[in-house]
Amino acid sequence: MFAAVRRSALTLAAAGALVATPALAMGAGVSPASYDASVDPGDTVHVAKTVTTPEIPPKPDIVLVVDETGSMGPAIANVKAEMGSIVSGVQSAQPQAQFAVASYKDESDGAALFEVESGLTASQATAQGAINSLVASGGGDTPEGQLNALWQVGSGGNAIAFRPGSSRIVVWFGDASGHDPSAGHSEADATASLVGVGAQVIAINVASGGADGLNATGQAQHIATATSGTFFPSVTPGNVASTILAGLGNLPAEVTADVSCDTGLSIAFSPSLPRTVTSGSDVVLDEAISVAPDAPQGSTLACTTTFRINGADAGPEFVQTVSIKVNDVTPPTVSCGPGVNPDGHTPGGWSNAGFFQMVATDNLPGVTVAVTDDATGTTFQPYAAGTFFKLTQAPGTTASRVAPFSGAVDWHFTFKGDATLTATDAAGNTATATCSVPPKRK
Structure with a gap:
């Protein structure tokens, strides 16, 4: 279903803002998942290998960073109404998905400048409660305190306890530019902090008509690009939830491979890895399986290759095995x-x-x-x-x-x-x- 999300952003019901439920891409994983052959010493066999990336990155840690200032009421209401569908839809595709919610205002709002409403949780009820706790208010002048918020969720502030081996995704939505610096943290600081935890940023500019826009000074585009994320330049308040799902299914997916082979057997891929595609797309490879000239004849040698997506373990569907019987070519x-x-x-x-x-x-x-x-x-x-x-x-x-x-x-x-x-x-x-x-x- 996410392939359709990428093409048409999501079809909304006439009543408004019903979010489609995503599903894991059919056939996501490596194909063929196993290969067996008999090969002469010194020879190489070639196998056409396809790695179909998941439409949502594996084991996602998704942090919603929300502008909670006064003009954001309609956008926050839309996400409140659809948060259950967002969580259940993502978890149907990636059952290990967890969500966190953080908010920001402006320095004139005191302690509300940055707050973690909920740390990472797999509980739909907890995530829903965190969103429901948001009340659009305050904000002071037009620029807000998002650079401090983004710095806080990354390696600079460590406000979010990301899980080891997770895909870190920050969904940031607001309608106004940010002070630079904010609470002493510049755009460069915020970017470095996000890169420090390997987060990809989905930046959503809410076109509310009441502020100068999330990208008025180029911050949103800069940060999304620097983190291999996505920037949505103009989203109406009623479409923020659907855009969150569209963004989750439209991230770059970097494919890497960890190869472990018995002595005498080796694997090489062409084109070489890593390769980056849009999530849900295929990486097509020529896999060259080579038997060393001195490999023990009559033996069976094995390789295991684990393909990773954005450095994360994508599950057993992304593990391939190779079993090669080394032919006896020596006459008696x-x-x-x-x-x-x-x-x-x-x-x-x-x-x-x-x-x-x-x-x-x-x-x-x-x-x-x-x-x-x-x-x-x-x-x-x-x-x-x-x-x-x-x-x-x-x-x-x-x-x-x-x-x-x-x-x-x-x-x-x-x-x-x-x-x-x-x-x-x-x-x-x-x-x-x-x-x-x-x-x-x-």
Whole structure:
């Protein structure tokens, strides 16, 4: 629903000021959330990755900073009437959302220059009560004390206890410019204080007709820009609540990634991160998953990537996993080694005697050996590496044969030609060797 908010600001009912309920963007998160593949050592695979940012930043701490001077009565009344919808709507999109309310007047109003009506709370009733406590009055001359108020809610005054890992959003609305300095705090001080807590400012100029405007001296635009926020230049008092929601769904969203990979596996994104888009929009990436040339063959390596929005944890929907099986590309070694006779001894001239061993090794378990008669093409398999055998060459034979032998010798092959040993590992890699014996003497 917030996508529509960004395009049309919100549709208000004819009776006025009914605020639409926002919803979390469908598909917000990372897609695909997992990737599995088998990859050769030294190779790279590419995956098209889409990160759909939430339309409201994750775990938002939203502070309403309200001009409570006399001309603000209609705007405050509008927010009072819609505060319940604002809180419930935002919490339906981001259940961890909390709200605080602060107000400001002018130095001539004494202690009312700045007040925290309610600290951060998840309670709709508490937030509603804080807004309901506001009474538009006072103000003195046209400029007000907002620079002091903004300094107070940031790192300068620490009037708001922001939660660790939260998205800090200051919604500031009023209809008049501010004294500079205010209670000793300049525009530069206020800006630095807000930046110090990582707050984004939604500045709303209420076009009440009774003051010079929130941006009369450029303060609202300057501060919104410096905090990667949004400035709404002319909002009627009856549309302040809907503009608050529109602003919450129209903030810059910076996408970053924390990547953790097993040794031998790495991930790189193109274009590189961080990337900043309007909240609710997509960041489309090429994800390059690279297997190191020396990665252990046959192993399974994993990466976990946590995408963060404005530095905040956006939830499990923004966590992706990668599982890569490193292919075994190393062929086995095989040779026709010296064999033993039935008594377990290696005779002198063993090759002339026809006693051999199937010698085969591999970097991983599971290698087997096949024996082929080169003259007939007949193959016998599978045999374990290390098998001892007797090979008899009988040129006049019409069929290759194999039979169990005796003692330490496992098998007796009678072939028309020489024997080729083919070693095959679990990954299907092969290697060959030839066992040659002279024809049987007559």
